[in-house]
Amino acid sequence: MSTTYSATYHDATGRFYQATIFLSAVTITIRYQDENNQQIDVNWLTKDLIAVNKQIIGSELQHRNSKGEVDRLGIRDEQLMQALNKTLSHHKLFGNASARVAGSVWTKLAVIALIILFLLLGAYLWFVPWLGERIANSFSKETEISMGEKMYESMIPQYTIDTAKTVILNEFYKELHYDVGYPVTITVVDSKEMNAFAMPGGHIVVYSTILENMKTPEELAALLGHEASHIGLRHSLRNIFRDLSRKMFLALLFGNDSGITAVVVSNANALKQLEYSRSLETEADDNGLQLMAKNNINVQGMVKLMQMLQKESGGAETSPFLSTHPVFKDRIQNIETQIKKLPAVTTGNDRLKKLFHAIYE
DSSP, rough: OOOOOEEEEOTTTTOEEEEEEEEEESSEEEEEEEEEEEEEEEEEEGEEEEEEEEOSSEEEEEEETTSOOEEEEEOOOOHHHHHHHHHHHTTTTOHHHHHHHHHHHHHHHHHHHHHHHHHHHHHHIIIHHHHHHHHHHHHHHHHHHHHHHHHHHHHGEEEEEHHHHHHHHHHHHHHHHHSSSSSOOOEEEEOOOEEEEOOOTSSSEEEEHOOOOOOHHHHHHHHHHHHHHHHHTHHHHHHHHHHHHHHHHHHHHHHHHHHHHHHHHTGGGGGOOOOOOOOHHHHHHHHHHHHHHTTOOOTHHHHHHHHHHHHTTTTTSOOOHHHHSSHHHHHHHHHHHHTSSOOOOOOEEEEEEHHHHHOOO
């Protein structure tokens, strides 16, 4: 049963009546008996309250009705005033300033906006990249190879291909007998940058400058084993999807696999600046060492490759290859630790050595 209060109701004509008051956050119901003993209910919307005046005895609450006239409520019941202050704390006439601000529509909208902003920031930093990697992992190998081929065709026209070295390097790779589960194809391009990168599905692009700095076939075998491991372990695909996840998220909402593929292909040039995480680089190092050992390639070539890259960079990781394939001191230490677990092998493949020297003839 709702609590009722007593007050004196003054209508717009000046007549007044003793009334019973029913209170809610939206309405104030005033019930009284008129001159003919008829029960009358007057409903005030709390939004139409216009003033509270303190008087010598009690208070007066003013209301503007639908006709624009002002009717009033004379209040001597202290409990009614307490109830008004509590129930209508959000109203500009009642409660303290902080309560009114907290109850205002604009403040509530601001709080909602901040919550939405926080959720969007969380999605941007964590959920969307995670979603991108999930999409990548759901791709079939056939789709990945097809997408990689389109990316290669989109990107390679900007380069000048060294056809002769490309043929020899592909023969060199075949002689390594690395099995990463993908049909790896290597392209050598003319460039003064020291770089090499892997594409989803099987393409490896090697810049002529990094090739010219190789001193032994084992170093080249280590480079190709590392890049082939990125392909076999799907690092390229996963990193691309994480890097482009915001665009791909929109493509996922409004398209399908082909829409996502179009987004990735249009950003094929991002591959040469694509950075791998330290854990992915270490995983590619370890897998590359396994490939070398399994196929009787001296695994010291991996150490020599890293040392050569650091030397060529002057000790600073500023070259394109080192900026996208960071060489950390403890990463080299990890390679040396992994080598101790592998059988000692020497490179006895004479054709491999012959092909390596043919690159520089």
